[in-house]
Amino acid sequence: MGEAxxxxxKKRLVSVVIPCYRSEKSIRDVVELTIAEFTKWDxxxxxxxxxxxxxxxxxxxxxxxxxxxxxxVHGVSLMRNFGQHSxxxxxxxxxxxxxxxxxxxxxxxxxxxxxxxxxxxxxxxDVVYGVYAESKNGPIKNFTSWLNKVTSRKLLGRPKDIxxxxxxxxxxxxxxxxxxxKNYNPYVDALFTRxxxxxGNVTIEHHKREYGTSNYTLSKLVNLWLASFNYTNVPLxxxxxxxxxxxLVGFVAGIVTIVRKVLDPTIMAGWSSIVCILLLFFxxxxxxxxxxxxxxGNIVLSINSTPQYVIREKxxx
Numbered sequence: 001m002g003e004a005x006x007x008x009x010k011k012r013l014v015s016v017v018i019p020c021y022r023s024e025k026s027i028r029d030v031v032e033l034t035i036a037e038f039t040k041w042d043x044x045x046x047x048x049x050x051x052x053x054x055x056x057x058x059x060x061x062x063x064x065x066x067x068x069x070x071x072x073v074h075g076v077s078l079m080r081n082f083g084q085h086s087x088x089x090x091x092x093x094x095x096x097x098x099x100x101x102x103x104x105x106x107x108x109x110x111x112x113x114x115x116x117x118x119x120x121x122x123x124x125x126d127v128v129y130g131v132y133a134e135s136k137n138g139p140i141k142n143f144t145s146w147l148n149k150v151t152s153r154k155l156l157g158r159p160k161d162i163x164x165x166x167x168x169x170x171x172x173x174x175x176x177x178x179x180x181x182k183n184y185n186p187y188v189d190a191l192f193t194r195x196x197x198x199x200g201n202v203t204i205e206h207h208k209r210e211y212g213t214s215n216y217t218l219s220k221l222v223n224l225w226l227a228s229f230n231y232t233n234v235p236l237x238x239x240x241x242x243x244x245x246x247x248l249v250g251f252v253a254g255i256v257t258i259v260r261k262v263l264d265p266t267i268m269a270g271w272s273s274i275v276c277i278l279l280l281f282f283x284x285x286x287x288x289x290x291x292x293x294x295x296x297g298n299i300v301l302s303i304n305s306t307p308q309y310v311i312r313e314k315x316x317x
Contacts, residue, residue, distance in 0.1 A: 011045040014038075014118070014169075015097030018050050019087035023105035024057040030103070031066050031073060034111040044118065045072075049091040052077040053084070060313070067316040075315040082309045085186045090309045092179050094317060100175045102168045102188070109167040113204040117169045120202040126174050127192045127199045130167035132206035162199050164189045184306035185298065239288040246284055250277070 016034060020027055031048055038046045050073065052060040063075035076090055088102060099121065103109035113130055120128045170178075170192070178191050192199065 011043060012099065013097040014044055014046045015095035015100045016046055016048045017088060017091035017095055017100055017102050018048065018105050019053055019084045019091065020050055020059050020063065020105045021053045021055045021081070021084070021087075022057055022059065023055065024059045024062050026107055027059065027062050027105050028066060030105055030107055030111065031070070033107075034103075034114065035070065037111045037114055041115070047072040047095075047097060048074060049094045050075045051087040051091045053087040054078050054081040064315050071316070074317045075313075076311055076317065077313040079310040079312045085188050086184075086308045088188050089179070089181070089186045090311070092175050095175060098172055100170050100172065102166065102170075104166045108206060109165075110205065113167070116202050116204055117167065120200055121169050121171075123200060125198050125200040126171050126196040128169045129163060129165050129199070129201050130169075130204040131163040131165050131201050133203050159197075159199070161201075163201055164192075167204065168192075182308065183298075183302055184308055186308060235291045239284075239291055242284055243288065246281060250281070253277075 018027070018030065023030075027050065031050075034046065034048070038044055048066075048070075050063045050066070052063055052075065054077070060075065060077045063073075063077075066073045067075050074094060076094065078087065078090065082090075092100065099118070101114065101117070103111075103114075109130070117128050117130045168188075174192070174195055177195050178188070181191060
């Protein structure tokens with residue numbers, strides 16, 4: 001329960017940005033439960049920016065119904081499925097709050113945990129993640145979350161003690177900087193790390209999904225992981241290091257072979273060892289070309305002005 005306000009103290013507005021996909025059954029509960037939480041507090045008010053990421057069900061119809069009931073519910077529908085992070089970026093453009101809260105549409109990021117994240121922000125952070133003491137996700141999602149954690153630490157420079165999740169809170173200053181980013185393939189966690197080092201965690205409860213299953217397929221999770229390459233040149237430097245190392249190994253092996261042949265001319269040349277070496281070096285070359293190709297592909301799509309999102313309809317905006 002928030003402290004009582006003095007007569008001259010103004011409520012802080014929290015913009016709740018929710019990317020919506022196949023959430024026809026759940027989005028109403030998410031909004032209603034969140035409103036119920038905010039009515040308990042005297043120091044915060046809320047608005048919603050619900051972004052329908054071209055869901056095949058009647059998600060946008062549910063958003064429109066909520067917009068009719070609540071003046072603080074705003075809806076956007078995209079022309080095609082652009083992905084969760086592009087939908088978040090769309091929502092940020094319409095968020096007007098002093099703080100912006102990002103949550104999922106499936107009630108795993110439960111509204112009952114919002115106050116913990118808000119209180120943690122008062123400790124002077126620009127970004128706060130609500131992290132789970134115990135995850136309710138399946139093994140594939142847990143593995144990709146672990147991979148994301150390792151990748152963010154190694155490639156993006158995130159501190160070891162910071163974990164990320166889909167339950168986050170940012171200041172309006174961070175939001176204002178993020179919406180200036182126009183790349184077609186945004187990754188909001190990478191942008192947080194790029195913009196500030198004042199990032200905090202708070203432990204929250206992770207609830208079970210109320211309806212359906214995760215909308216993230218393995219291919220979507222891999223594509224999300226690859227998006228982190230847009231924000232670092234570490235893979236290119238790593239490949240350069242591997243190339244230098246393998247070249248040195250090849251040079252030393254060549255010298256050793258020549259010396260042995262001079263000392264013992266009867267030594268037979270080994271075809272199997274040659275094939276193994278060729279496979280190793282060609283594998284490294286193809287890996288390097290693949291990484292370079294990812295970078296070149298992202299550059300081409302950016303130069304061609306591939307949009308982050310395209311809006312079809314809006315409601316209460």
